[in-house]
Amino acid sequence: MYLAANHANIKGRAGEKQVQKYLSKLDSDKYLRLHDITLRAEKGKTTQIDHIVIAQSGIFVIETKNYKGWIFGNEWDPQWTQVNFKRKDKFHNPVWQNYGHIKGIQHVLNNEDIPFISLITFSNSSDLKKINITSSHVYAVYFSEVVPQIRNHTEQILSPSQMNQIYRTLQQANITDKNIKKQHVENIRTNKQEAKQKVQNHICSRCNGNLVQRKGSKGAFWGCSNFPSCRYTAELSTGNRKVN
Numbered sequence: 001m002y003l004a005a006n007h008a009n010i011k012g013r014a015g016e017k018q019v020q021k022y023l024s025k026l027d028s029d030k031y032l033r034l035h036d037i038t039l040r041a042e043k044g045k046t047t048q049i050d051h052i053v054i055a056q057s058g059i060f061v062i063e064t065k066n067y068k069g070w071i072f073g074n075e076w077d078p079q080w081t082q083v084n085f086k087r088k089d090k091f092h093n094p095v096w097q098n099y100g101h102i103k104g105i106q107h108v109l110n111n112e113d114i115p116f117i118s119l120i121t122f123s124n125s126s127d128l129k130k131i132n133i134t135s136s137h138v139y140a141v142y143f144s145e146v147v148p149q150i151r152n153h154t155e156q157i158l159s160p161s162q163m164n165q166i167y168r169t170l171q172q173a174n175i176t177d178k179n180i181k182k183q184h185v186e187n188i189r190t191n192k193q194e195a196k197q198k199v200q201n202h203i204c205s206r207c208n209g210n211l212v213q214r215k216g217s218k219g220a221f222w223g224c225s226n227f228p229s230c231r232y233t234a235e236l237s238t239g240n241r242k243v244n
Contacts, residue, residue, distance in 0.1 A: 015066025016050050018143050019121055023051060023062075025147050031055050032167040038175040039104045047104035052170065054163045057153035058115030058137075061105065062146065063098040065091075065122050070129040075138070076231035078205070083129075094120045095138055096206075108173045109166060115157055121146050199234050206232040 020035050032054040041047045051062035065071075069084030079090040098118045106112050118138045122128060131140045141149050158166070198204070199222065202211040209226040211234065222234040 041104035057155040068125045074132045
């Protein structure tokens with residue numbers, strides 16, 4: 001288990017370095033870049049962000065996924081799927097993950113009026129087979145497409161002085177204490193376990209609503225009773241406890 005987690009961490013870091021190299025091509029006079037930032041969010045929680053690019057068009061928050069194989073995902077599904085040859089693996093919805101990062105930045109800046117653009121970047125070795133994202137300012141792209149995607153946004157919303165102020169605020173808020181960073185990783189594992197436990201008790205891990213059985217084109221699944229305000233879903237086999 002430890003070796004697998006360590007390998008995944010090394011692979012993730014390698015992907016972040018690749019994206020950082022691509023981002024270095026951006027004009028430093030027009031774009032301000034931050035990498036591997038850990039911020040203290042609401043309720044004392046921490047959030048780790050792979051890359052932040054501050055531009056006149058807004059703040060680009062970039063989540064890196066150094067995965068191979070076919071990638072399938074829906075914006076509203078709690079998990080996405082990676083298919084590599086005959087192996088199929090699930091991973092946490094990166095759109096939701098990056099949304100949490102954006103909320104953390106908003107908390108630090110104490111400003112929800114700044115436009116944010118969420119970029120989910122995948123390795124060029126992957127194949128984004130079927131990705132369904134309907135929200136504006138949310139994109140799934142390959143590593144090599146991240147810079148063109150940023151340059152496509154030409155709106156002039158933030159002034160250079162505002163950009164510099166945002167940069168300084170985030171840089172000062174960045175947590176560099178290694179013990180706190182280590183605790184952040186432990187918190188992620190704990191949160192995943194708590195979310196799994198909630199689903200087993202037929203509780204929505206997103207809004208704490210009740211999970212009820214629904215039927216779709218692919219069969220039965222768990223859906224949140226607060227639909228459509230909450231679109232959380234889970235596989236039927238996940239919540240295997242009997243409903244009283």
